[in-house]
Amino acid sequence: MADPTSYRPKPGEIPDSPGVYRFRDEHRRVIYVGKAKSLRQRLNNYFQDLAGLHPRTRTMVTTAASVEWTVVTTEVEALQLEYTWIQEYDPRFNVKYRDDKSYPSLAVTMNEEFPRVQVMRGPKKKGVRYFGPYGQAWAIRETVDLMLRVFPVRTCSAGVFKRSAQIGRPCLLGYIGKCSAPCVGRISPEDHRQLAEEFCDFMAGHTGTQLRRLEREMQQAAEEMEYEKAARVRDDIDALRRAMEKNAVVLTDATDADLIAVAEDELEAAVQIFHVRGGRVRGQRGWVTDKVEEIATPELVEHALQQLYGEERGDAEGSSGSGGVPKEVLVPALPDPVEPIAQWLAGRRGSHVSLRIPQRGDKRALMDTVRRNAEQALVLHKTKRASDLTTRSRALEEIAEALDLDSAPLRIECFDISHLQGDDVVASMVVFEDGLARKSEYRRFQIKSFAGQDDVRAMHEVISRRFRRYLLEKQKTGEWPEEELGGELETGPAPAAPAPAHPAPAGAGADGQSGQPAAGAARDEDGRPRKFAYPPQLVVVDGGQPQVAAARAALDELGIDDVAICGLAKRLEEVWIPGESDPVVLPRTSEGLYLLQRVRDEAHRFAIRYQRGKRGKRLRSSPLDAVQGLGETRKKALLKHFGSVKKLRAATVEEISQCPGIGRKTAETVAAVLAGSAPSAPAVNTATGEIVEEE
Structure with missing residues (x-):
C-alpha cells in the first residue's frame, strides 16, 4: 500500500x-x-x-x-x-454501469445495398438505424410482422438472399407478399431503399404521414372503383394501427424525449431509461452499478448520460431512432455544472438538447413511473444477489475473516433504536440465519425505563433485556445452573410467550406479517415457542463506537463472552469492534459489507415501522376527535390558540368562541365533550365519606 x-x-x-x-x-x-x-x-x-x-x-x-x-x-x-x-x-x-440484462433492438441496415430489417444485440454499428431497445425479442418480431404487410422490406440473412438470387426464386415471404423480393429483381435498389426509409420514418414516430398517405390511396382506389385494391390498403391501415397500439400513448403531444430515473443506496444504484418517440414509449433500458467511489445522484446522472449517448452520432443515421440523442432529456437531478454536459449532448445531436427536471404534468407522472421501475430493478437485483447460496456463503466468510471469528456467523441479530426527539423510544431486533431474514424471529422492544435522545443507554437496555431472557430460558431447561445466573436475573420469571395465533405484545413482538414461530423453534412445556432460546454468533448494532461499547458492557454484566459484537455506522459504512480505536473498513465490493448493510437496513425499517405505529396511535387519541363536525384545521386552530388540551378544557364557552373559525354552537359542543372526557372524580366510600385512593 x-x-x-x-x-x-x-x-x-x-x-x-x-x-x-x-x-x-x-x-x-x-x-x-x-x-x-x-x-x-x-x-x-x-x-x-x-x-x-x-x-x-x-x-x-x-x-x-x-x-x-x-x-x-x-x-x-x-x-x-x-x-x-x-x-x-x-x-x-x-463507476461502471452494466446492463441488468441484454436488451434487443430493431435494426435497419441502411449501410447495405438492400437494407435489411432484423433484431440485433450488442454494440451499435455505423450506418445502421436502431429502434429500441425492447424488453423482449418477440415483441419486435410481432411489430415487424404487422409492418411488413405495408413496408415489405427484406428480412432474410445474406446467405438466404444470395441463394435466392442464384436460383431465381424468392423465399416464402416473397410469395406471400411480406417481402418485395429484391433478390430476384422484383423491385429496384432505389425503390427498396425508399421502402426502408419509410419503414424507419414510421418507427421513428412519423406515423401520421404514412397513415394519411395510405388513406389517400384507399380513397383514390375507391373512387376509381378498384375495390379490391382499396380493401387491401384498408387492411394495411389496420395493420399499422395495430402496430402502433403495441406502444402505449403516454404523452398527448408528439414528444421525443428520454426519461432517466435513479434508485440508489449506499452500495449500489439502478438506472432506468424510457425512450419516448412521438409521444409513445418505444423502448426501455436498465443498468445496475456498484458505487465503488463516493458519488451523489447528479454525478450518477452524468455518468448515465455518458454511458447512454457516448457512442451515439448526431447524423441522420442515428438521431431518429430511440437510441439517439432526442430533443429533450428528463432527469431526476441536474449534473453540477450542467453547462458542459448540455453542450456535449448538443454536439452529439447536432442541435440544442433540453436537459431538465420535469416539475408537473404528464412528463412528471411518467418520470414517477420510470422511478418506480428503477426502484423495482434495484430490489430485484438485491433479491437475486441475496438468494444466491454461493454469494451468501462468501459474505459470511468475509464477515468472519474481517471480525476475526472462529467460524462463519450463521445466526446474526441486529438491534436499532428509534424515537422522535426523545418520544416513543423503541427498539427492534431482526434475525438473519444463513444470510436470509428469519422474520418469525423478529422482536420489538418498548423502552420505558427513561425518555430522551440517549441511544447508547437505550442500546444497553435492549441488549440486556434480550440476553437476560436468553439466560432465563436456559435456566428453565437446566442448561445454565441457577447459582451462576446472578441476583439480577432472579427478579421474577420471564413473561409467558403468547400463543402463535395472537399478535405479539409490545416489548417482544414480531413483524405483523410474519408473527408465526419458525418450524422447529424451541418450545415450552405447553407447546408455545420460547422467544429468546437461541443465541446469535454475531450481534450487530446500528451505530458506531459508543453503541458497540454499550452492547459489550451489557453482555459483560451478564457474564456472556461467547457472542461477537460489531457496529455499522451509516455515514461511512465503517465496522466498529469493541475495544478498537480504529474501525474495520471493508471494500465497497465486499459481499460481507453488503450483507451487514442489508441486516442494518432491515433493523432500521422494522424499528421505524414500530415507532411510527406507536406515534400514530398517540396522535389519534386526542379528546377533540370526539367532537362531531370539527375538522383537522379547526382542531389545530384550537390547540394553537390555547396551547394545550388542558387549557382548552379549563376555558369557558365565551373564551372558546373567541378562537378564529369557532362559532358559539361549536364552542358549546367542544366544552360539553371536553367536560365529559375530563378525568373521573375520585371514588368516595358512601359509608365513611372517605376518599378511596387508587392503587
Missing part, C-alpha cells in the same frame, strides 16, 4: 486549468480517471490528510503509485476525454 506523499506532485507543477487526470498503480494500470475544472484544486484534495478522506477515496489513493494529467481547453473537451479514457482503460475505481 503506497503512501500518497511519495508520488504527490511538487507545488506549482499542477496547472490551474481544465483537464483530465489518471491515477496509476505500481504496475502502471490506470485505476481511476477523473475530470476537473481546475486540476490544481481537484488533485490537491486527494493529497490531504488520509484521516480526512472518505474510505473509498483513501483506498484509491493508497492503491495508486502515480498520477498524471492532460490539459484541455474547455470543460466539454474534458468531459469527452474522460469518457474516452474510461472506455479505454476500464478503471476499477470508476
Whole structure:
C-alpha cells in the first residue's frame, strides 16, 4: 500500500486549468480517471490528510503509485476525454454501469445495398438505424410482422438472399407478399431503399404521414372503383394501427424525449431509461452499478448520460431512432455544472438538447413511473444477489475473516433504536440465519425505563433485556445452573410467550406479517415457542463506537463472552469492534459489507415501522376527535390558540368562541365533550365519606 506523499506532485507543477487526470498503480494500470475544472484544486484534495478522506477515496489513493494529467481547453473537451479514457482503460475505481440484462433492438441496415430489417444485440454499428431497445425479442418480431404487410422490406440473412438470387426464386415471404423480393429483381435498389426509409420514418414516430398517405390511396382506389385494391390498403391501415397500439400513448403531444430515473443506496444504484418517440414509449433500458467511489445522484446522472449517448452520432443515421440523442432529456437531478454536459449532448445531436427536471404534468407522472421501475430493478437485483447460496456463503466468510471469528456467523441479530426527539423510544431486533431474514424471529422492544435522545443507554437496555431472557430460558431447561445466573436475573420469571395465533405484545413482538414461530423453534412445556432460546454468533448494532461499547458492557454484566459484537455506522459504512480505536473498513465490493448493510437496513425499517405505529396511535387519541363536525384545521386552530388540551378544557364557552373559525354552537359542543372526557372524580366510600385512593 503506497503512501500518497511519495508520488504527490511538487507545488506549482499542477496547472490551474481544465483537464483530465489518471491515477496509476505500481504496475502502471490506470485505476481511476477523473475530470476537473481546475486540476490544481481537484488533485490537491486527494493529497490531504488520509484521516480526512472518505474510505473509498483513501483506498484509491493508497492503491495508486502515480498520477498524471492532460490539459484541455474547455470543460466539454474534458468531459469527452474522460469518457474516452474510461472506455479505454476500464478503471476499477470508476463507476461502471452494466446492463441488468441484454436488451434487443430493431435494426435497419441502411449501410447495405438492400437494407435489411432484423433484431440485433450488442454494440451499435455505423450506418445502421436502431429502434429500441425492447424488453423482449418477440415483441419486435410481432411489430415487424404487422409492418411488413405495408413496408415489405427484406428480412432474410445474406446467405438466404444470395441463394435466392442464384436460383431465381424468392423465399416464402416473397410469395406471400411480406417481402418485395429484391433478390430476384422484383423491385429496384432505389425503390427498396425508399421502402426502408419509410419503414424507419414510421418507427421513428412519423406515423401520421404514412397513415394519411395510405388513406389517400384507399380513397383514390375507391373512387376509381378498384375495390379490391382499396380493401387491401384498408387492411394495411389496420395493420399499422395495430402496430402502433403495441406502444402505449403516454404523452398527448408528439414528444421525443428520454426519461432517466435513479434508485440508489449506499452500495449500489439502478438506472432506468424510457425512450419516448412521438409521444409513445418505444423502448426501455436498465443498468445496475456498484458505487465503488463516493458519488451523489447528479454525478450518477452524468455518468448515465455518458454511458447512454457516448457512442451515439448526431447524423441522420442515428438521431431518429430511440437510441439517439432526442430533443429533450428528463432527469431526476441536474449534473453540477450542467453547462458542459448540455453542450456535449448538443454536439452529439447536432442541435440544442433540453436537459431538465420535469416539475408537473404528464412528463412528471411518467418520470414517477420510470422511478418506480428503477426502484423495482434495484430490489430485484438485491433479491437475486441475496438468494444466491454461493454469494451468501462468501459474505459470511468475509464477515468472519474481517471480525476475526472462529467460524462463519450463521445466526446474526441486529438491534436499532428509534424515537422522535426523545418520544416513543423503541427498539427492534431482526434475525438473519444463513444470510436470509428469519422474520418469525423478529422482536420489538418498548423502552420505558427513561425518555430522551440517549441511544447508547437505550442500546444497553435492549441488549440486556434480550440476553437476560436468553439466560432465563436456559435456566428453565437446566442448561445454565441457577447459582451462576446472578441476583439480577432472579427478579421474577420471564413473561409467558403468547400463543402463535395472537399478535405479539409490545416489548417482544414480531413483524405483523410474519408473527408465526419458525418450524422447529424451541418450545415450552405447553407447546408455545420460547422467544429468546437461541443465541446469535454475531450481534450487530446500528451505530458506531459508543453503541458497540454499550452492547459489550451489557453482555459483560451478564457474564456472556461467547457472542461477537460489531457496529455499522451509516455515514461511512465503517465496522466498529469493541475495544478498537480504529474501525474495520471493508471494500465497497465486499459481499460481507453488503450483507451487514442489508441486516442494518432491515433493523432500521422494522424499528421505524414500530415507532411510527406507536406515534400514530398517540396522535389519534386526542379528546377533540370526539367532537362531531370539527375538522383537522379547526382542531389545530384550537390547540394553537390555547396551547394545550388542558387549557382548552379549563376555558369557558365565551373564551372558546373567541378562537378564529369557532362559532358559539361549536364552542358549546367542544366544552360539553371536553367536560365529559375530563378525568373521573375520585371514588368516595358512601359509608365513611372517605376518599378511596387508587392503587
